[in-house]
Amino acid sequence: MSNSLQNSVESFGYKQELKRSISTVDLIIYGLIFMVPIAPWAIFGTVYNESKGMVPLVYTIGLIAMIFTALSYSQMSRRVPLAGSVFSYVGAGIHPNLGFFAGWLMLLDYLLVPTLLYVFAAESMIGIFPGTERWLWALVFVAINTVVNLAGVNSIKLMNRVFLVMELFFVVTFVIIAVKTLNGGTLPAAEWSTTPIWNSAEVTAPLIAAALSIAVLSFLGFDGIATMAEESTGGHRSAGRAMITSLIVVAILFIGQTWLASMLAGDTGAFPDDKAGNAFFDIVAAASSTGWAKAFLVCNVLAVGIANAMAAQAATSRLLFSMSRDGKLPAFLKQINTKQVPRNAILVVSGLSAILVIFFVGQIGLISSMVNFGALSGFLLLHLSVIWAYVIRDGSRNWLSHVVLPAIGFLIIGYVLVNSDVLAKLGGLSWLLVGIVVFIIYRKKGTGISAHESEEPARKAGR
Template identity: 50%
Template structure:
C-alpha cells in the first residue's frame, strides 16, 4: 500500500527528474526553467483568455446572437471543451513546448506539424499586436493628449522586460493582473445584481438571454460563436509551457480543462447580467453603440465612474496582461520550431541566466512593435485574421489524436480518441465555415505561404525531422 502511494504521489524533485528524462526520450535536453505549478498554469490560462474578455465584444456578440450572449458562451464552452480534451490527450503523450506544432508533427507527420505550427503562428503573432492596438485606442480615448503609437511602445517595452526577467517573474505578474481583473469583475457583478433587483431601466430577472424562442436558430448561434470564440483562445497556449512545469506532465492537460471551464463560467455570469440590463433589446443600432455596449451598460447601472473603470480595466487587461502571456506563448512556439530546424535556429537560444528563449521573446517584441505602429487604430482588420489560424490548428490537433492513438498505437479507446476528436473537429469546422470572408481569404493566403515554405524546404533537403522514438514506442 505504501509503495503504491509513493508511486502515485512522487516528490517534486522526482517528478522533475522524470519529466526531464521523458524530454530526453524525444531528443531534447532540459533548457527552460521548471517552476510552474498547477495554479500557475491555471492563472496563465485565465490571464490569456482574460476573465473580462466579453467587456470588449459584448455588443458585437449581442447583435450576432440577437441578445442571447450567455447562451453563445455556453455553446462555446461545449465546443472548446472537446478541443481542450484533445489537448489534454496529446500533452500527456508529448510533454514538450511546441503545443499543436509538436502534437500534429508526432501524431500525424512532420509536414502536418509544420503546417499546424505555421497556422497557429498567425494567431499567436497577431494577438499581441491586436491587443496592443486595442489598448492604445481605449486609453487614447481616456487620455487623448498621448498618441496611440506611444501607448503601443510603452506596452511592448513593459511586457518584453517582464518576459525576459524569467518565467517566475512572469507568473507573479500574471497573478497580480488576474487579481485586478477579478476585483473589477466582482464589482460589476455586485452592481449589476443590485441594479436588476431595483429594476433600473425596466431590468428584471429572466431566462430570455439564455433562450429566446422567437430569435433562436442554430446557424444564428454558430455565427455568433465565430466571433465569441476569440474570448476562449488562450487555453491552448498552456501547452507551450510544458517544459517549464514543476512536476507531472499531466498538470498541463488538467490546467487546460480547468481554466477553460472556470473562464466560461465567468463569461456566462457577466454577459447574463449585462443582457438583463437591456431588457427587450435584441441589437444595438450602430457600430459605436455595439463597441461600447458593455461600458455604457456599466455606466447605466452605477454612473459614469463605472463606465471609465470598466473601459480602462479592459484596455489594461488586453494590452498588458493578455499581451504578456501571448508574447510568452509565441516565444515558446518559435523556440520549439527553431529547435527542430523548422525556423532559423538562432531563435532556439536560451538565456543562460534567466532560462528563457530570449531571442524569440525579442523577435516577438520587434514584430509586435512594427505591426502595432503600422496598424494602429485598425482593430477591425486585425480581428478578422486572429481566429483563422487557431481554428485550422485545432482541426489538425483533433486529427492527430485519432491518428496517433488509434492508428500508430493501435489502441481501442474509441470514446476519448475517436468520438471526442471527431465531434470537436466537426464543431470547429462549422465555426470556421461561419467565419467572415476577409478572415478566410487572409488565412488561406497565410496557409498558402506556409505550404510554399514547406515545399521549398523539402526541395532544399531541409525538411523538419521530429524525433519519433517515443511515439513509436
C-alpha cells in the same frame, strides 16, 4: 526536477533547457489571463445585437464547442509534453512535415495576437486620453511586456497573479453593482430574467450557427497553456488539466457577467452601431456612476494591453523556440538567456509587434480574421493527430476519447472555418504559401530534421 519530468523531454531527443517552475495552478492562472475573464466587456454590445440579447447563450455554446478541442489538447499534451503545442503534437502524432505546417498555421495566430491586443488597448487609451497617438501607446505596451518576459518565468507568474486579482476584483464589483440594481429597481427596465439565457421566440438554427462562430473565437487562448508544457512541474497531465479547468472557469465567468449585463440592459432591442463598443461601460455607468465606468475601462485596457498581451508573447516565443530547435526556423530563435527563457524569440515577437502595430492600427477586423484562420486550422490538425496517434498508430480501442470526441471537435471547428470571413481565408492561404516556401528552403538545407523524425522516442513517451 524529478527524473520523470526530465525524461519526458529527453525521451524525444531534447535537453531540458527551459526552467521548470510553473505549477498546475500557475498554468490555470496563465490560461485565465490569456482568455481574459473580463473579455466580454469590450464586445458585449456587438454580441448582444448578433444574438438577439442572448449573450449568455453564446458563451454556453462556446463552452460546449471548445471543450472537445480542449480534450484533444489534453490527450496530446499528455503524450507529447513539449513546448511546441500543435507543432509538436502533429509532428510526433502524425508526421514531422505536417507538424511544421500545423506550427506554421498556429504562428499566424500567435504572431498576430499580440499585435491585435496592442491595437485594441491603444484604441481604448485614446478614449481615456483624447488626442494622443495610438501607435505610441501600442509601443509602450510592447516595451512593458518585453521587459517582463525577458525577466523570466517567475516575473510572468507574479504579473499573472496580480492582474488576475485585479480582474476578479472588478468582476466581483460588477456582480455587486448588478445585483443591487436588479433588487433595488433603480433602473426601471432592469429585472431578473432567464430570457437572456434562452428566448424560445428568438432561438433559430441560423442564430445558433452564428453564435457558434462568435463563441468559438471568444475562447481562443486556452491553447496557449500547451506552449508552457516544458516549464511545468506538475507532470505530463498538468497542461491538459489546466486547459480544461481554465476553460470551464472562464466560461462560468463569461456567462455570469453577460447574464447580469443583459438583464441590466433590459428590453434594449439592439444597441446603435456607434454605441455598441461601449455598451457594457454605459450599463455600468447607468447602474452606478461614470466614475465606476471609467475605472472598468482602465481595468479593461490593462488586462488586454499588458496581461493578455504578455501571455500571448510568452506563448508565441515558446512556439518559435520549439520550431527553431527542430530546425524548422532560424537557429538563433532557440537561444536561452540566463533566466532560462527564449530570449531571441521574445525579442523577435516584440520587434514584429512593434512594426505591425504601426501598420495595423485601425485594422482590427482584418487582424482578427487572420488570427482566427490560423488558430482554427491548427485545431483541425490537432483533432486529426489524436485519431492518428492513438487509433491508427497505437491501435487504441478507446473509441470515445480517441475517435468520437476528436471527430466532433473536428466537425465543429471545420464548420466555423468554412464559414469564416473571405479575407481570413485569403490571408490564411497566402500565409500557407509562404510556409511552403520556408519548408522547401529548410528541407534543401537539410536542417528540417527533428527529434520527431524518429518516431520511436515519441511512441515510447506516449505510452
